[in-house]
Amino acid sequence: MPQQQEEGRVRRVRRATLWLLPWVVTGGLEITLAPSLAQDAIDASEKGIQRYRQMLKADPWSNPAMLDVDRGEALWKTPRGPKAVSLDGCDLGKGPGVVKGAFAELPRYFTDADRVMDAEARIVWCMEKLQGFERAALLKNPYPGGGRATKDIGALATYVAYESNGQKLMPTLDHPKEKEALALGEALFFRRGGPMDFACATCHADQGKRIRLQGLPPLSKPVEARKVVGEWPAYRVSSNHVMTMEHRIYDCFWQMRMPEVDLGSEVPVALTMYLVKTAEGGEINAPGLKR
Ligand code: HEC
Numbered sequence: 194m195p196q197q198q199e200e201g202r203v204r205r206v207r208r209a210t211l212w213l214l215p216w217v218v219t220g221g222l223e224i225t226l227a228p229s230l231a232q233d234a235i236d237a238s239e240k241g242i243q244r245y246r247q248m249l250k251a252d253p254w255s256n257p258a259m260l261d262v263d264r265g266e267a268l269w270k271t272p273r274g275p276k277a278v279s280l281d282g283c284d285l286g287k288g289p290g291v292v293k294g295a296f297a298e299l300p301r302y303f304t305d306a307d308r309v310m311d312a313e314a315r316i317v318w319c320m321e322k323l324q325g326f327e328r329a330a331l332l333k334n335p336y337p338g339g340g341r342a343t344k345d346i347g348a349l350a351t352y353v354a355y356e357s358n359g360q361k362l363m364p365t366l367d368h369p370k371e372k373e374a375l376a377l378g379e380a381l382f383f384r385r386g387g388p389m390d391f392a393c394a395t396c397h398a399d400q401g402k403r404i405r406l407q408g409l410p411p412l413s414k415p416v417e418a419r420k421v422v423g424e425w426p427a428y429r430v431s432s433n434h435v436m437t438m439e440h441r442i443y444d445c446f447w448q449m450r451m452p453e454v455d456l457g458s459e460v461p462v463a464l465t466m467y468l469v470k471t472a473e474g475g476e477i478n479a480p481g482l483k484r
Pocket of ligand 1 (some may be wrong): 382391393394395396397404407409410412421422441445446464484
């Protein structure tokens with residue numbers, strides 16, 4: 194091998210070693226850290242995060258999601274779409290135009306659509322049927338990328354949820370199709386699949402699980418589910434926008450490397466039904482605030 198080439202190779206190896214150095218050092222640290230010290234570090238950062246959340250919660254107007262509540266309300270009340278009508282004729286389950294309290298009983302069965310719908314599915318239905326928007330266009334890229342504003346459907350869902358604030362999650366479950374949705378949601382929550390062989394339950398059924406610093410709430414346990422389910426839609430600080438429950442579920446499916454689920458389709462509605470039923474009686478405190 195010519196000397197120049199040989200020297201180049203040595204330099205490259207040295208550079209690679211330098212890059213590896215921090216990894217070797219931190220790897221060493223992990224081994225020398227006593228388990229109790231590691232636990233202390235986790236507890237300290239968890240406390241820091243809790244304090245940060247409390248500070249943001251102490252002043253509800255510090256939650257940027259309130260802007261989406263306002264935007265959603267304006268979108269609801271403004272004549273829009275090819276038919277130039279507002280959503281005042283939209284029936285969320287309590288009669289046309291009644292928004293207050295409607296979210297607390299969603300998802301529910303709707304006779305006109307002959308299916309169970311959550312807030313977002315129903316909003317899409319009303320935008321299509323009342324305002325004349327094209328369904329395919331509404332369902333194309335329905336979620337914002339990181340740092341981008343929540344789309345109209347998300348803002349509308351945030352407004353609708355906000356109008357049930359303080360009420361308890363009370364799915365009615367009178368109709369056979371509502372019971373079917375619940376059974377499907379429960380099955381989906383526990384069924385493993387996809388290339389990683391994950392179920393929702395892999396990450397969300399046991400106490401004390403975490404990914405890096407993120408605690409994973411056990412959503413199959415009523416006490417835990419009641420704490421978080423009523424907080425959606427929520428402003429997610431790390432991605433700078435409001436995420437609806439369907440967006441959250443979509444993202445978790447992505448983490449599982451499962452096929453994409455369409456907004457408002459049977460699967461996210463059924464999972465939402467399962468989550469809401471598990472969290473039944475929990476207070477709606479939306480929009481919430483997430484890390
Ligand atoms: C690989 C682990 C993993 C799987 C599997 C998973 N999730 Fe998640 N989930 C997460 C993480 C991580 C977060 C928190 C994200 C964050 O803090 O930004 C989360 C958050 C959530 C939340 C919000 C909880 C809160 O604090 O308010 C819900 C609801 C949720 N997931 C539902 C689901 C459902 C339904 C499924 C199955 C379709 C699922 N997840 C599958 C990792 C997972």
